[in-house]
Amino acid sequence: MKWLKSWNPLRRKSADQMGSRELLEMIAAGATAVSGVSINATTALRYAAFFACLKVLSEDVGKLPVKLYKERPTRGSDVARSHKVHRLISRRPNDYMTASEFWEMCTAHMILRGNFYAWKNVVNGEVVELLPLSPTAVKPKLREDWTLVYDVTFANGKRNILGQDEIFHVRAMSLDGIKGVGALEYARECLGLGIAAERHGAKLFVNGANPGGALQTDQILTDEVFNRVRDTWNEKHQGLDNSHKVAILEGGLKWVSVTMTNTDAQWLENRKHTDNQICGMVRVPPHKIAILDRSTNNNIEHQGLEYVTDALLPIVNRIENRIRVSLLNEQDEENHYAKFNVTALLRGDMNARRQFYKDMVFIGAFSPNDVLELEDRNPREGGDIYLTPSNMNINGRPADEDQKRDR
Incomplete structure (x- = not known):
């Protein structure tokens, strides 16, 4: 990133010094709950239950493989390995972070602040780097002409107004379509009550x-x-x-x-x-998060499925959609898309994986080599055959013979 210091489009833009009021707002970045506890990112993360939930969600999103796919003209799609955006989202978004670390941070910022921001380093019309920004240092604003801009305060105290095409912005649930809502603002009283009770117990000891x-x-x-x-x-x-x-x-x-x-x-x-x-x-x-009061062997599996569909999928869907509209040009946006492999969460359950692979091979949806690829194993010779069960006939004839007769 040394070359970035000498070539930086932000340096050529006018910058204003950050005022004392804005600086105070950025430093505080929190508020006091009715319980008397000051709620900010630091105090909230010191609350064990909230930290555990944030860690679970962030790490689960971070461990999901994500790839960029290109749709075929008819049906199906292929991994767009040669596309630069594929490298950004799946391996290295910048020089100092892995993709897993980047998406962990993205998830944590979305839950805490409701927004994740990253500056897009564009060279020759292509995004080559994503540099995360502090959510407290970015203020999105909608202008009178309905264009969205971002007031960004950098670490050196300088401010720049950046356009929507320069910022990668993933929102959580939004009330105005501009900023997402986060736990620090809208769950302040719940967090304050929990932290106050925790401090009360600590003082007793x-x-x-x-x-x-x-x-x-x-x-x-x-x-x-x-x-x-x-x-x-x-x-x-x-x-x-x-x-x-x-x-x-x-x-x-x-x-x-x-x-x-x-x-x-x-x-x-x-x-x-x-x-x-x-x-x-x-x-x-x-x-x-190890609260097992009402969990049983019968319902814990269903709770795990609900966790994937209700907690993880909304997060990864927002990220996938933002990758498509923010990191791809108009031409690639038509036939490229990003996808997190949520089935990777089944890796911890050997029996579930075995049964799933068996069923998919039996109905001809997967070949043996497809299964080996999902398990990060090398393909074998003759493993690209898709099976058709012998009892799957049309009018007593195998499907392929019946189709030949109709031609």
């Missing part, structure tokens, strides 16, 4: 967890004795490092156990409820 009891005496203690007893007790028994140590009581002090209160029980229920809300918000089944 700092003080030795929920007090299992209290020291009681019938005597009236002077301030000096009271302070000495309190300080000594805290020194010897407060915190996790001092748990389960033997306590020595003096002066008629007695230990009175304290059971869990309704408030404590409601706190635990609230944490479970909030975790499930987070899962529902991003359509991740709870069992994917």
Whole structure:
């Protein structure tokens, strides 16, 4: 990318210094929930359930193979391996990221901020590089002539107005067709409640967890004795490092156990409820983040299928559509398309793959070499034959003989 520093079309455009107000907005990039917790990307990702959901979705999209295909004139399609866009989306979008890392980031930005932006480095009319931009540094604007432009603030503090043909923009669900909506803005209260409950629990453990009891005496203690007893007790028994140590009581002090209160029980229920809300918000089944309260051997398979259709497919469909309209020229857009191989998610289930391949070969949809290719194995001689079951006849004759007779 050294040549990019000397040849950069952005340098030839007028740039304005970013004002203090815009800088403050970019640094904050968050807001305070009613619970009093400041919600931004950092605090949200420190919430275990949300981080787990984001990690599951991002990594699942990142591990899906994606290829560019060219449609045949009649039926079918072939992988367009020689096309430069195929290399960008399947192997190396830029000099410092792999395709897997790039699509992981894309998914994470879409969930967090509702938008993923990347600057398209175009050379001789072709996109040769995709450089991701921070969602907080890009502001899409619709002009009076209905053209979309992007106000981009770069790391050096300079601002440029870029056209739609210079930005690769993948939106999540949108309310205005310009910007997508993200969890940080529209799930702020749910995240704030979960983070507040998590911090409450952490503070309890700092003080030795929920007090299992209290020291009681019938005597009236002077301030000096009271302070000495309190300080000594805290020194010897407060915190996790001092748990389960033997306590020595003096002066008629007695230990009175304290059971869990309704408030404590409601706190635990609230944490479970909030975790499930987070899962529902991003359509991740709870069992994917190790919440197995209501999962059984009978329903967990169906939950996995719903996860693919309801959570992953909407994300990859948005990316596929944006690749077609944003990275391909008008001529290639007509007969080229990008496709994520969602069936790759079956790789973890050997029995499901075996049965699927068997059925597809049996009906003549796959050849043995097609199966070997899907398993990243080399083809074998004679493996390009497509079988037709002997019982699949037309009027008692094999299909090919009946077709010859009709000619």
